[in-house]
Amino acid sequence: MTPPTVHPAQRIVDLGFGFILSGALSTAAELGVADRLVQGPRSAASLAEELGVHAQSLYRVLRLLASVEVFAEDEAGRFSLTPAAEYLRTDAPGSLHSAVRMLTQKIFWAPTGELTQTVRTGQTPFDHIFGKPFFDYLTSDPVQGDIFHQGMSSLSDMENKAIAGSYDFTPLRRVVDVGGGHGGFLIEVLQAAPQVRGVLFDHAHVLSGSRVARAGLSERCELVEGDFFQAVPAGADAYVLKRILHDWNDETCVTLLRHCRSAMAEGGRVLVVDTVIPPGNGPHGGKVLDVMMLASLPGRERTEEDFRKLFAQADLKLSRILPTPTAMSITEAVAA
Known part of the structure; x- marks a missing residue:
């Protein structure tokens, strides 16, 4: 049976209320509700007593999410x-609990609330809200920084295998x-291509959370501390920039x-x-991410032509774009 078409006026109202759903989802993740339902159904009153929260308020949030x-x-x-809801469990395979906590952080929420000012000026309000640029703020606040990095790992886990499998690393x-x-x-690259040796390159405080050893790949993967704005490790066949360029101008x-x-x-x-933003009016995950970047960071999502121009300025040329089963693409550049 075909679902009823949403009236255009109702679509506008539903979009306007979208932030309410984000807030409800954030609350469920912060409280760990899903973990407490693994053994079976429970009332909001029972959950609230265990969580130490207001029962009627919790019920209303869960009713909306239901x-x-x-x-x-x-x-x-x-x-x-x-x-x-299984993906909100902290111990579920492919858990998105940390990703939800990250995506609903104030570092994204608050600047988006001032998006009109951003459109007027072309400048993110992040600096005046939080007192410093995005990544400087995360470095200065270990709690928020940990939420961000754990969330990025969680979000990436959902896509890493599929993306790594879309390129021949052998x-x-x-x-x-x-x-x-x-x-x-x-880790996914190294598991898919046993002859490859890897270098994980990042700041020391990020590498402290590396999962390479737990994956049993320490002998094939070196952890190198550094700042990619100064230099990157030399002599590799491939340099992966995953969810990096979109953060910057x-x-x-x-x-x-x-x-x-x-x-x-x-x-x-x-x-x-x-x-890679496609032409046309169709929905695409990159279009949502692009406005998130607009609000909180100096970067943006890019089109094929945007990448072509970037590469040309760096003495590189775009060789091909490989789609993946996710919203992400692998854009390959070689020496010009």
């Missing part, structure tokens, strides 16, 4: 897990993951790409893993 298939309420007023010998975080993507991206161009071995390549 209306969009995150949790389900039965006739007795008890809530249970749904396939979507001819390569050495791959550097520039700003590779906790190593989730590089064009000038900064060109600087980073030039470092990769100078460092790569003969016949090397740069692999940019970001969304």
Whole structure:
């Protein structure tokens, strides 16, 4: 049966209320509701007593989430897990608990509330809200920084295997993951291509959370501390920039790409893993991310032509764009 078409006026109202759902989802994640429903349905009153929160308020939040298939309420007023709610569990395979906490942080929420001013001026309000630029703020606040990095790892876990499987790494010998975080993507590359040796390159406080050792790959993967705006490890066949360039403006991206161009071995390549905005009016995850970048960071999501121009300024040329099963693409550049 075809679902009823939403009236255009109602669509506008629903979009206007979208932030309410984000707030409800954030609350469920922060309180750890999903973990407490693993053993079966429970009432909001029972959950509230265990969590030390207000029962009626919790009920109203869960009722809203149940209306969009995150949790389900039965006739007795008890809530249970749904396939979507399973991803809010902290111990579930592919858990998105940390990702939800990150995406609903004030570092994204508050600047988006001032998006009109951003459009008027072209400047993110992040600095005046939080007192310093995005990444400087995360470095200065260990709690918020940890939420961000754990969330990025969680979000990436959902896509890493599929993206790594979309590129043939088997001819390569050495791959550097520039700003590779906790190593989730590089782990997938190394597992898919046993002959590859990896370098996980990031700041020391990020590398302290590396998962390379737990994956049993320490002998094939070196952890290197550094600042990619100064230099990157030399001599690799491929430099991966996953969710990196979209954080920065064009000038900064060109600087980073030039470092990769100078460092790569003969016949090397740069692999940019970001969304590539397609033409047309169709929905695309990159369009949402792009406005998030607009509000909180100096970067943006880019089109194929945008990437072509960036590469040209760094003595590189776009060789191909490989789609993946995710919203991300692998944009490959080689020496010009």
